[in-house]
Amino acid sequence: MEAKLAFPQDSPPLSILCAAKVAGVSLSIDPNVSSGSAPTLHLASGDFIHGVNTILRYIARVASASSFYGQDAIQAAYVDQWLDYAPVILSGSEFEAACSFLDGFLASRTFLVSYGLSIADIVVWSNLAGTGQRWESLRKSKKYENLVRWFNSISDYSNTLEEVVSAYVGKRGIGKSPAPSLKEKVPDSKQNTLGPEVDLPGAKVGEVCVRFAPEPSGYLHIGHAKAGLLNKYFAERYKARLIVRFDDTNPSKESNEFVENVLKDIETLGIKYDIVTYTSDYFPQLMEMAENLIKQGKAYVDDTPKEQMRTERMDGVESKCRNNTVEDNLSLWREMINGTERGMQCCVRGKLDMQDPNKSLRDPVYFRCNTDPHHRVGSKYKAYPTYDFACPFVDALEGVTHALRSSEYHDRNAQYYRILQEMGLRRVEIYEFSRLNMVYTVLSKRKLLWFVQNKKVEDWTDPRFPTVQGIVRRGLKVEALVQFILEQGASKNLNLMEWDKLWTINKKIIDPVCGRHTAVLKDQRVLLTLTNGPDKPFIRILPRHKKYEGAGKKSTTFTNKIWLERTDASVISIGEEVTLMDWGNAIIKEIKTENGIITELLGVLHLEGSVKMTKLKLTWLPDIEDLVSLSLVEFDYLIKKKKLEEDEDFLDNLNPCTRQEFLALGDANMRNLKQGEIIQLERKGYYRCDAPFIRSSKPIVLFAIPDGRQKSTTN
Structure with a gap:
């Protein structure tokens, strides 16, 4: 049995009707309550809820959009403020003043609260729509451009909103038509789940420290962006300290170029941090810790060849070096530190449990030799810690309370805790989230580097790349990326995400404001x-x-x-x-x-x-003669298979055609386009200006922006 909404026919609660429609809450309608009465929601359980705002808060909490009431207590309070504000100001004598305030408030915002649709948007929208001609006259006057842009975008989120308004708001006032059915659920594509409605284990506001720890071996891609933005989310939620730490333990892959561009990407994503650190800052302490573990018999130096060692770990076979004396281990350790020929044959392994079902606990490698110069410390060191050894040590040392890691590390969590225990350091709580996987996309830095080195793309900023700089260069607004990632939240469910969903969000942000031009x-x-x-x-x-x-x-x-x-x-x-x-x-x-x-x-x-x-x-x-030359560039996926299986080689699935260029003429106004500006070419689509007008002989370069509906150019 569905809930029943009772209200007077002469004053239907438009905000409740609209909110229920968008939230997917099924209602039956009883518009026969005596005039002047407040609306009442009768639940199937026999309980009832009385009053507009009380019913709205109930709908927000049970909505199928998971964060319809904000992402946390603070955002819920902001939603409450809007619920109180809207009906009082927008229906009173201060209506135009309220519109003016809203117009200014929305100048740099897409939604009233956070990065996505909340019940606050629906309530303010419905109160504006409920004034009928009063709002429509202002809407047509273009007096409040930002407010009109927002109003139109909210209308686009659910076509059903206009149905509700047309049913209850007429030119002569409210209550002109029979009530519509509110049983249909809004399609998933219209829902706007905002983010992770979860708690960090044992977290207390003001007592949390998190870290975002990218390796400087490439530019940040969309998967890293998810990790960074989730750290940002929890840092804001718990008023936490956020550390950006470069995990620079492999000099063969890392460079200052990558450090500089990762910091640029972090700024682009709007991630505010307290400090930047480097694992290399702690190399002396890490070497001291390794030596102490050797002296305590908790680690040993192994010269077993790499492939043999891998086989022995898989089979649970102990190394012949496992029972070396401390003195022998320390002697070989010094050979490693000095980078001698003998030392280069060795690595340091933790003496954990070679019989453990979890293979990550089978004597993992702690240190290995590398004579390549390090981008920060040059050739000072010849032995470097592994990520698995350095990460828990530095987390504990820097005061990290919660380490966010993607679920691909799940099997290594036990190793993380065990190493902390062996070191005698305090426990750091791991919080897992699912890795972000996109269709037709490789996110491995090794594979992305192959495309760069083999000149299949321009560089790490190529618009075909899933890097932050690549997708922004193609025309994605960071606001859309933030909304897309927070919609998935901190879920542990593994999902293969469609790019179309991201580009659809992007279209809703750029369409209301981008200029229109013409080209043939x-x-x-x-x-x-x-x-x-x-x-x-x-x-x-x-x-x-x-x-x-x-x-x-x-x-x-x-x-x-x-x-x-x-x-x-x-x-x-x-x-x-x-x-x-x-x-x-x-x-x-x-x-x-x-x-x-x-x-x-x-x-x-x-x-x-x-x-x-x-x-x-x-x-x-x-x-x-004033027409300008254009180069219209369209891109396709770098690989032609939606999902690569573990045993498939990406080189066998390369897309043969990933870039197409079309020469065109454009209207003379396009001489004024700035680099990065987004426009719409009438009846062609959305484009980002990658190279603006310089001279008549050199075309303006425009990159086509997907809108969530376009087909692959190979189809």
């Missing part, structure tokens, strides 16, 4: 001569975005000769009336062809014609 493909254009067109070209100033004045203006030249796309020209019939966008209608009088290919159209303007009656709405460019 150079080798696919057809001239349309308008015999009654203007004898002299004239210019009109038009908005770059019809619904967002903040996008600015553009100048459009009107001439008697204009360029159309051949794909458009090929579907036009003689005598057909078409609409030229931002101008008016024209009638096609003649179609010229050569070898079956359309070469020119002749027509007459028919500006008094009805735009609503035409089938074709065409983009066009004036035939003038």
